[in-house]
Amino acid sequence: MSNSPFATPSPADWRALAEAALKDRDLASLVHLDADGLDLRPLYAAANAGEAVTAPRPSHADGRAWDLRILVEGDDAAALNALALAQLEGGAASLLVRGGVTADSDTLVQTLAGVQLELAEVALDAGLDGATAADALAVAAKGSPRARLAFHMDPVSAFVGQGGGARPLADYLELAGNTAARHAEAYPDARAFLASGRVVHEAGGTAAQELGYLLANAVALTDAAGRAGLSPAQAFQRMVLGVSLDQSYFDGLAKVRALRLMWRTLTRAWGAESEAVIEARSSRRMLAARDAWPNLLRLTAAGFAGAVGGADVIVLDAFSRAAGMPDAFALRQARNTQLILMEEAHLGRVDDPAAGSWFLDTRTRDLAEAGWAAFRQIEREGGLVASVEGGGLQSRVAKAREALVTGYARGDAHLIGVTRFVDEDPRPAHVTDEADDAPPPPDYRCEPLSPLRLAADLETGETAR
Known part of the structure; x- marks a missing residue:
């Protein structure tokens, strides 16, 4: 048996084989552009890639690689309390609470009865009522300085998400600060x-x-905190960065890594360099309602991206969430998906496992540069408030949305179970109807960034088999 080493192919060797396989097609046909106009090349090597990128998560979450957070939402405090305790006992590390239970301290206290706030962090998703919910959570914590609280005030997102509010956007930012x-x-x-x-x-x-x-958004919140007397360093210490992850796991993990690099650059520019705390939530625009079971694959891919990309906190939706409010089984699957990724796949055992991959490092750097350019464009428009009120941000997102929907409609992209491998008689997932929590017509309006669900039209029309 020969002990000679394997030959190391060169880019020229690859080029010759590729040209032979393509026959009459040009090598340039293998280069694709993504939605941001960034090129995706067929081969990445030392000849066409830059230096390695390192973007590990800074610390472990109480001995775990990341914080396994579960979303509990609704208006029934007693029911949510039982659900929250079951999730924590089953392996969740923290909670994200959404719905009518965040409206006042009495209801939130009932919801969190038995939850040890010094051990299990509680985060809120209360929209434009974020300040009121923060006060309620502060009451529930009973003044304990060791309580682990995440008020999660994000007024700009709530305002533009519903197309306005009862007061000007600047007032919501001041209230948050x-x-x-x-x-x-x-x-x-x-x-x-x-x-x-x-x-x-x-x-x-x-x-x-x-x-x-x-x-x-982070700059707008930091400015608001500064006007309330907090320094940039204090604002950064109190900030979580939220990113969404869909089934495109390479892009997702590169996005998380890019965000960590961008945050380092931004905070350094303020003279208060700070490590990012990143909460990655699974995308709802990727979820299907007619046949919810393939969502398990998409959610697992999102969880993989968050874990490998180095998110500090990961929140996965229940697989049936697009069809309605999930039952205990669906929520258990959301928790156990993360537990399997963490404790059986051991995804958190290596810090920044993507580092050193020519493709993933290049993709990370490209996304960071493109994201920075998008940030500077908003700043040139006068900052986020001015961009939202003037509609510049919304017009750019609208163009991207149109291109995304068109791509799925004509078959350039696919959703398993919706446009490919469609089950003619899907097994239903048990859900309950979601409460109609539509806000009253706003007094101060802006062009909304309305949520999209890609499968919605495809599920009602003809689907490709």
């Missing part, structure tokens, strides 16, 4: 702000648009 400053002494470790790009993603925006919006 003042609320954060008011609770800073009692809860010095609380995370007051969520600078999320989720509203852009769910409306059909590109990865670069999401990242650019996210940074502009």
